[in-house]
Amino acid sequence: MTTSYDYDLFVLGAGSGGVRASRVSAAHGARVAVAEEYRVGGTCVIRGCVPKKLLVYGAHFAEDLQDARRFGWDVDHCRFDWPTLRDNVLFEVERLEGIYNDILERNEVEVIPQRARISGPHEVTLEDGSKVTAGTILVAVGARPFVPDVPGAEHGITSNEVFHLETLPKRVVIAGGGYIASEFAGIFHQFSCHVTVVNRGDRILRHYDEQIRDRLLTISLMKGIDFKFNAPFEKIEKKEDGSLRIQLQGQDPIEADMLLWAVGRNPNTEGLGLEEVGVKLGKNGAVLVDDDNQSSVPSIYAIGDVTDRVQLTPVAIREGQAFAETVFGGNPTRVDYENIPSAVFSHPPIAGVGMTESQARDKLGSYKAYVSDFRPMKNVLAGRNERALYKIIIDEETDQVVGIHMIGPDAPEILQAAAIAVKAGLTKKQFDETIALHPTMSEELVLMR
Ligand code: NDP
DSSP states (O other): OOOSEEEEEEEEEEEEEHHHHHHHHTTOOOOEEOSSOOOOOOOHHSHHHHHHHHHHHHHHHHHHHHHGGTTTTOOOOOOHHHHHHHHHHHHHHHHHHHHHHHHHHTTOOOOSSSSSEEEEEEEEEETTSSSEEEEEEEEOOOEEEOOOTTTTGGGOOOOTTTGGGGGSSSSEEEESSHHHHHHHHHHHHHHOOEEEOOSSSSOOTTTTTTTHHHHHHHHHHTTTTTEEOOOOOOOOOEETSHHHHHHHHOOOOOOEEEEEEOOOEEEETSSSSSSSOOOOBBGGGGOOEEEEEEOSTTHHHHEEGGGGOOHHHHHHHHHHHHHHHHSSSSSOOOOOTTTEEEEEOOOOOOOEEEOOOHHHHHHHSEEEEEEEEEEOHHHHHHTTTOOOEEEEETTTTTTEEEEEEESTTTHHHHHHHHHHHHHHOOOOHHHHOOOSSSSGGGGGGOOOO
């Protein structure tokens, strides 16, 4: 490796992708520095997947405690205390941040706690004005919540702030119908807040199978979550008592105590100096890269959400690994983007892998969809009228299972294992030959006829 630069690799952003790329490159012998302007761990660990999942667990107790009565438990004096959960979650996030720092330190990666911008194909300028050089620069700065240009938009918060609320709002409006909106609608509802989801279009979670997302909508409405569809925001006013008056086009205004913007996340490239050095950016400012994560400037690479390919943590980690193996490990590696499983930690959760039924209809000569629509045993005894729905899509010509979609308790836990079968190209016959594990919900996957 060259010694004419200060570092072999300079990484911008110590999130999931940046940390993986840094430590693996260092393990291959590269001299690595990573600049982080906020906290080591990035969105997933600090203000995304991890604290969100902990809130989902916390929220789920509301239903569990209700159901517990039917299982003989006396839970009459239960009370929820938001600051206890909030502070425990933030403490856990701090612990994980420490672990990430340790990983970098153990691998001799220098952590620079400053914002950095690119000032040349091999040069980075730090916030304190100092300049450093590197043979390769990796942009792994992630994405940030998008806030639309609506009068009064600043009265809303984003997923960056939602983990730090002083108190729980009584009335919550959530803008958007994607991952974050669906997950936080469930969380706030379980905490007894009144939730209204406001979406610009007429459907939630549009990348998921239609039947599955319809089921989530039905269950959410049954639980008491309100939805407003085809309802663009007009303006938001803050009233003297601190509450909000939210004006939507063609609808009655909504009074709320909190507005959460969950309308997508944009690549975090503003002011990073990329275009000035010749790096081509795509829509929303995403760094355009080839299959090896290389940008239009050969010494500059990018991975993760900043490339706006698949905004998922495990994908960013794979891209970070592939980058390090290719550039510093002498082992050219590419990420396989086929059949990536994903989940929405709504109440109940959704999970899916492969083709939805409408994709199969468009892409395959002939397909077949098998559906199991059932009430989980636990819900029956609990008197909870919530049905699960599992769906298997097969290519009729080959009998191959090309998609699995589920909504129901623990769907993401079950789907991770089932996704291996889809990735391996197993057939429906092979599913059917597998003996059921009884009594479970997942046995439905091998019992659909
Ligand atoms: P999503 O892309 O999931 O959803 C965005 C929602 O906002 C959609 O309903 C979209 O409507 C709507 N929208 C988009 N632009 C506008 C606009 N200009 N005005 C009004 N509405 C708009 O975004 P999220 O913010 O929920 O999440 C960001 C990303 O983070 C996700 O894409 C996902 O990759 C990742 N994430 C993953 C999670 C997981 O894996 N469980 C959890 C949380 C986030 P329309 O459908 O009409 O486009």
